[in-house]
Amino acid sequence: MPAVSSLRLRPTVAASLLALHALGAMAQTPAAEPAASSGTLATVNVEASADASAEGLTKPYAGGQVARGGRVGILGNQDMMSTPFSGTSYTADLIQDQQAKSVADVLLNNPSIRQARGFGNFQELYMVRGFQLGSDDISYNGLYGMLPRQYVASELFERVEVFLGASTFLNGAAPAGSGIGGAINLLPKRASSEPITRINTGIQSGGQAFVSTDIARRFGPDQSTGIRLNAVRRDGGTGVDGEKRELSAFGLGFDWHSRNVRLSADLGFQDHEIRGGRPNVTPAANLPIPAAPDARKNYAQPWSFSKERDTFVTARGEVDITDNVMAWAAFGARRGTESNALANPTLKDAFGNLSSSRFDNVRKDEVSTGEIGVRGKFQTGPVGHSVTVSAAMYDNKRRNAYATSPTGGLSDNLYTHYDSFMPLTTTSPTVGGNMSDPLLQSRYRSKSIAIADTMSFLDDRLLVTIGARRQNIDQDTYSYGSGLPQSGYESARTTPVAGVVFKATNEISVYANYIEALLPGETAPVRTSSGQAVLNAGTVFAPYRSKQKEIGVKYDGGSIGGSISAFSTDQPQYYVQNGSFGANGEQRNQGVELSLFGEPVKGLRVLGGLTWLDAEQRHGATDGKTAIGVPKTQLNLGAEWDVPGVRGFALNARVIHTTKQYANATNTQVIPGWTRVDAGARYIVDIGNGRALTLRARIDNLFNKSYWSSTGGYPGSNYLVLGNPRTFSVSGTIDF
Template sequence: MKRKSIMKGKKHLLAAAVLCTVASITPAYIVYAEEEQAAAETAAPAGEKSAPEYEMETVVVEGEKDKKDSSDTLPGGFVFKSGSVGFLGEKSVMDTPFTQTTLTNKTIELFGGSSQPLDSILSNSPSIQASGSVLHNDFTLRGFRANGTSTYVNGIPGMFTQFNAPTFFIDHVDIISGPNSGISGTGAQYESDSAGGLINFVSKKAPEEPMTRYTQTFSGIGSFGGYMDIARRFGKDKAWGVRINTELLNGETSIHGENMKAKGIFVNVDHRDDKSTTNVLTGYRQLEIEGGMRWFKLGSGVTQLPSAPKSSSDYSFDGMVKASRGWILAVNHEQKVSDNWSIFFNGGLNRNNLTKNVSPYSSSFTIDNDAGDYDLLVTNGGTPMNTYYAQVGTQGKITDGEVTHNLTFAVDQSWRNRKSATSNEKNSIGQGNIYHGIVQNSMPNTNYTTGLAEKQKLWGWSVVDTIEYEKWQLLVGVHKHFASVDSYTPATGKKSGSVDSDAFCPTYAITYKPEDKLSLYASHSESFNKGTVVSSAYNNAGDILDPAKTKQNEIGMKYENAGILTTLSFFDITQANNIDVLAAGSTTQYDQIQDGRDRHKGVEVSANGRLADKWNVMGGFMILDATREKTKNGQYDGYDVSGRAKWNSVVGLEYQADEKFSVTGRARYTGSSTINNETITVPGYTTFDLGVKYRTKIKSTPATFNLMCYNLTNKDYWMASRGDQIYVSMPRTIMLSAQFDI
C-alpha cells in the first residue's frame, strides 16, 4: 500500500538470525521483576495432568498418573485420544460427555508459524472460526467471542492477554466446546468470556532423555527467529525435570511495513514421586509490533461492503506501535493422602504491561463511505493488567459394589486489576483510503499516563461426581459463582460504578458405551459472566453491563474404528446479548449495550486419524444458526448474530512417503455472514496451506527442514470479527524452518 506521507519513510529492515540463549534474555527478566516488584506468590492447580513430550510421533512417558504412550495418539499424530478436562484431570475422549479435541505438538508446529495468528492453530477444530491477526488473537468458539484472556495455561485462567500469544513453549492444546464453569472454575477475562468453551494450553515438560534443540526460522518479507529448547531430568529415578524454551524474533512480516520483535524465556520445572506431582512454569516475554493495522468499522455512509483490499498492505500510519512486556507464574501440585484420595492446589499470576499503544481511536479505523475512505483518528495509552488465581480442592474415589463415585471438591478465587489511559484523546493526523494509501499530516502524540480503570474479583466452589456403573457414566456437578466488579475513572481514581452478582451453574451428563469403540452422550453445562465493564474502545466506557449466564444442551456420539475417530454433536446455546450501537449523534463512535439474548444452535462433525497407508487426515465442519431473541420490543428478533458464519470447516491431509519425507495440505472454509443488523453481508472465503517436511542427519546431528506456505493463493478477503467489525485477511506467508537436535 502506498503512503503519501510528509513523514520519514519506513525504517530499513532489521533482521537477525541469532542463537537464542538463556543468557541473552535473563537480564531483561531480572530487571523487569525488580521494576514490578512482583510480590505475589501463588500455588498450583491440581487435577491438571502433566504434559508429555512429543517428538514427531514418538511419545515419552512422564509419570505414572499423567503418562501418555503411543496408543494415546491417533494415527497421523495430529490429535490425541485424551486430554485434560478442567479440574477433572486427564480423560479419554470416549469418556467425555462434551465435544473434546486435543491438538498435538505436531499440529502446533505445522500451523503455528511465528508470524501467524493464534487462530491458525486453534481453527483446526471446526468449533473455532478464525477472526484475528498478529496484533490481536481474537477468534470465536461456537460463535462466541474469545481471546487469550479467556484461555487457560496448565489449567490456570488468565495467563495470556488479548494480544499476540507465545506458543513456542506449548506442548499441546485441549479444546472443550461449550460453556463449562462446572469443571473449570472461575476466571477473570477482558474483552471476552469463556462462554464458547474451554481452551487449555499445556506447557512442554522434560522428557526422559536429555534434549538440546535449536530451531531457526525465516518467514514473511524478512522475519528471522531463533528458538532454543533444552531439557534435562535428574535426581533419583529422574524425579526432577527442567525444560527451558527461548525465543528471539525480529523482522518484517508478510505485511509490508509490519515489523515484529519478540524475545522471551519460559522455564518449566516438574517433580514426581510416589506421593505427589508438582509443576512450576514461569516465563517472561517482551513484544513490539510496528504497523500492521487490519481492523475496521463501517460508518453510516457505507451502503455495501467495499471489496477486500490487498492483504499484504499495511493500513496503519507512521508511528503506530504496540509493545508489551510481562511475566507469568503457574503452579500445579497434587498430593496423595491415601490410596483413593488426593488434595490439589493450582495457582498463578500474570503481570503484563502494555507499554506502548499508539493506535487508531477505539482500536480501529472507521470506513466512511463505499469508496473506502477513512480518517486517521488516533489515540495512545496503555492497559497494564495484573491477574491472580488460586484453587484448592480434593479428589477421591468411593466404590460401592459395582458403582464407583469419582468425586471432586474445589474452591477458587480470581482477581484482575486493570489500568487505562487517563485521557481518551482523539487526534486527527490525516486521511486514508483502503485502496490508495494515506496522507499523513503529523505524527501522533505518544505521551500518556494511566490510572485504575477496573477491579474484578471472582470466587466460587465446585462439587462434581462422576458415577460409573458397567457401561454407563453419570456426571453430576454444581458450581457456585460470586463476582464483584468495580469501575473507576482513570483520571481521578474514583469509583464510578460497581456490581455484585452470584449464580449457580449446574453440570450434568450421561454417557453410554455399548462397546469400547462407541460412545453416546447427552449433557447440560453452563457458565457465568460477571458484569462487564465497557472498555475504553466505546463511547460509554466505564458503564457496567448486567451479568450474563450461558447455557448449553448437547447430544452426540463418538466412534473410533480403523484408525479414525469420528465425532458428531448437536448443540443449543443461549446467552444474554451484548451489542454495539452507534452513539447518539455520532457516525464514528459506538456504545456497548445489552439487548435480548443470542441463541446458537448447530451441528458439529469431526474426523481425525489415518485414511489409508501413508495418508493422514484431520478436520471437520460446523453448521451454526446464531440468531437473536427477546430484543427490545421484538425489533431484532430472528436476526442473525453479527459476524457468525453459518458454515465453518477445516480439513488437513498429510502424505507421509516414508520416515523422512511428508507433504501436508490444509483447506479452511468460512461461510458468509451478516453484520449491522443484516444490512451488510461479508462474503465467505476458502484458504489453502501447503507444506513439506524432510528429516535427515547432518553427520550425526538429526535435522528437520520444514517449508510451509500459508494462504497459498494469496487470497484477499474480509473476516467478520468483534460483532459488526471487519478484519483484513492475512496475506500469503512463506515460512522456512530448520531444526537441529544437538
C-alpha cells in the same frame, strides 16, 4: 531480506540461550538416535507429564496430530470416549510440523473456530461456536489470567486443548467475560524421559527471521527431577507491507515426583511488539461492504504500534493421601504492561475513503489466582463413584489510561494508502487518566466452590456426571482521573452440570450434557468502534448465565476417529443502542459439528471437520436476524502424506472454507465467503552421530486470496479484518 545469522537477540534471551546450553553440558546425557524405517525417518517419540499429575499427558491418537483426550477442568484428564463433552487436544508434533507461531495458527485446524480481533487492537480473539473467546480468557495449565493478553508464542506450550461448549462448572467463570462457546487450555512443556537438545531457526515472507532453542534434562537416580527451558527471538517484517513484529520469549519448567507426591512450576516471560500493524476497518453504516484490497496492502499509519510485556509464574502440587484419595493445589501470578498508539479507520464511502483519529492507551495488570481440590474414588454397591471437590479464587487489578486526537483528524484510502502526520492528543474529555502513571481503573475478584460426582454403571459402560459450582463475583470500576469508585457490584450465582456417556460398543460412545456459562457483568466502553461516545461509559452490569444443551456420538476405530454433535446455546446481547450500552436482546446459536482425525492408512494423516451454525438474534430490534460475524458453514480439512520411496519426506495441505458473514445486526451488510488453501513439506535427515535435521517449508494462502477474513469479534462491533497474504516460511530444526 535479512539473513538468519544477523538476527538480533536481546540480552535476556541471549543469556537464556547460554543457560540452556550450559544445562545440556551439565547433564552429559547422549541424545537418542532417530528411529529408522523403510518408509520414513521418525523423530524420537518421548512422553512427558504436562503438570503435577499422576495421569500425565493423554496418549497421542494414531497419526500423532491430536491426543486421545485432555483436561476436563476440575475433573482432570479424561479419555475422549469417557467424557460427555466435545473437544480436541493438538500435540507438539502438529505445532512444530505446521510451523505454528501462536495459538491462532494452531486453531486454523479446528472447524468450530474462526479468528477475529479484539476491540480496537491486535488481540487474538476466537469465535468458538459463534461466540467470542478472548485470548485473555485462555487458561495456562488450568489457571486463568496467566498468559499475555494479546498474543502467546507457541514455543511456550506442549499442547493446545480445545473444549467446545460452556465450561463455568469445569473451569470457573472466564474473568474477561467471554468463553460461552468454548475454552482453550495451554499445557506447558516438561522434561521427558529422553534428553532434548534442539535448535530451530527459520525465515518467512517479509524478512522475519527467528531462532529458538529447547533443552530438557531429567536428573537423579530415578529421574525424579526434570528441567526444561525454551527461548525464542523473532524480528522483522511480515507478508503485509510495512508491518513488523518483534518478539522475545522465555519459559522455564520444573517438575519433581516421589512415590506419592508430584510438584511442578513454571516461569515465563514474553515481550511482543507490532509496528505499523494493519488495523481493523469499521464499515460505513448503510453502505455495501467494499471489495477487499490486495492482501499485501497496509493502511496503517507508520507511527502506530502495540507493545506488551508479561512475566508469569505458576506452581502446582498433587499428593496421594491414600490409594483412592488425591488432593491438589495450584497457584499463579502475572504482571503485564501494555501500550498502544492506534489509528483504526472508519470507511466513509463506497470508494474506500477512510477517516481515523489517534487513540493511545496504557494498561497494567496484576493477576493472582489459585485453586485447591480433592478427588476420591469409592463404591456403593454396584455403582462406582469419583467425587471431586474444588475451591478457586481470582484477583485482577487493572490500571488504565487513554488519550485521543480530535475525531476525524486523519484521512486515508483503503486501496491507495498515504501516510499522515502523528497528531497530538487533546485534553479532557478525550483524555482519561495519567498516561505516565495510570491509576487503578478496574478490579475483578471471584471465589467459588464446586462439587461433582461421576458415577459408573454396567462395568463402566454407563457414566453419569452431576455437579454444581457456586461462584461469587465482585467487580468495581474507578474514575480514570481521580481513582475514586465509580460503579460496581457483588453477586453470586450457581451453575450446574449434568452429563451422561454410554459406551454402546468399544468403538462408539453416545453422550449428552447440560451445562451453563457464568460471565462477569459487561462494562460499558468509552466509545464504540466507530468512535461514538457511550453515554453510560464505565457502567458495570451484573453477571449473567448462558445455557447449553448438547448431544453427540463419538467413534474410535483405532486408526481413525471422529464425532458428530448437535448443540444449542443462549446468550444475552450487550451493545450500544440510542447511545447507551446494555442488554438489548438475546443470541441463540444452534449447530451441528462433525470432526475427523487419525491415520486411516499407513502414511496418510487426516485432520479437520465441518460445522453448521445458525446464530439467531432474538427479542430485540433485530429479532430473527443472523448475529454479526457468524457464518453458516465452516470447513477445515487437512492431510499429510508420507511420500513412498523417499525416506523422511512428507507433503501436507489444508483447505479452510467459510461462508458469508453479516457485518451489521440488520443483515444489510455482507462480507463474501472465502476459501483458503495452505500447503507444506517436511524432510527429516539423519546427519549422523545421533543427530536429526528436520527441514520444513510452508505456504499459507497458496493462491494469494484477498478477502475479509472476519467481521465483529467484540460484542456489538462490526469491524472488518483483512486476511493475510500468501506467506512463505522455511525452517530447520536440529536435534543433538
